Amino acid sequence: MTTTRTFEAIIFDHDGTLVDTETPDFLAWEMLYREYGAIITKEHWADVAVGHMNGYRQLFAELMAQNGNAALDSAGLRRHLEQFWALTLENVELMPGAAGLLSQLRQANYPLAVATASDRKWVTRWLTRFKLDPYFQIVTTMDDVVNNKPAPDVYLLAAERLGVSAERCLVFEDSLAGLQAAKAAGMRAVVIPSHVTASLDFSLADHIVSSLEHVTPAWIESLL
DSSP states (O other): OOOOOSOSEEEEOOBTTTEEOHHHHHHHHHHHHHHTTOOOOHHHHHHHHTTOTTHHHHHHHHHHHHHOOTTOOHHHHHHHHHHHHHHHGGGOEEOTTHHHHHHHHHHTTOOEEEEOSSOHHHHHHHHHHTTOGGGOSEEEOGGGOSSOTTSSHHHHHHHHHHTOOGGGEEEEEOSHHHHHHHHHTTOEEEEOOOTTTTTSOOTTOSEEOSOGGGOOHHHHHHOO
């Protein structure tokens, strides 16, 4: 007897879901704000920046307003932020359970994709470093779509390229913008809040789990 799976494909967000780039990013922002005598909280940073590629502009503007230094500009702040990134991004790690789950899903013959708000160069850097790229048939990024998350475009494009209808895709996310994008695409969404995004309102999620370590193909197949 043939059993039809609820989901025909699994799509993962990248930053904060597969690879912990968010912790080093926040630490760099914290260092930048401190350099100019200002404070940025983890909760505010997550609300403005995580999953929102235009969030950095808002944070630069807020820092300039707080500092009151007319000589500050966003380009200069960006260069300064990149100096801090050079220090903090040395500490990027895989999210707990990511490699093990991907291996299990491949063995279970699930088509896999990444759909991210980041650009392709950034994502390729980390997928290659952690040897995750062979797991994924498709990677869609901000470079591939007109509208970034929270619009559904990257998720819809990933489903289209996988040849699977949106409603038969299961998404793993850690950001509010990403969750909104997945739901707007008509997909079911599992959220794994990181310590950076734990303060966000994920009530829109179909399921919330504390770590990818708790996810297995059997658990996915039990979802109705």
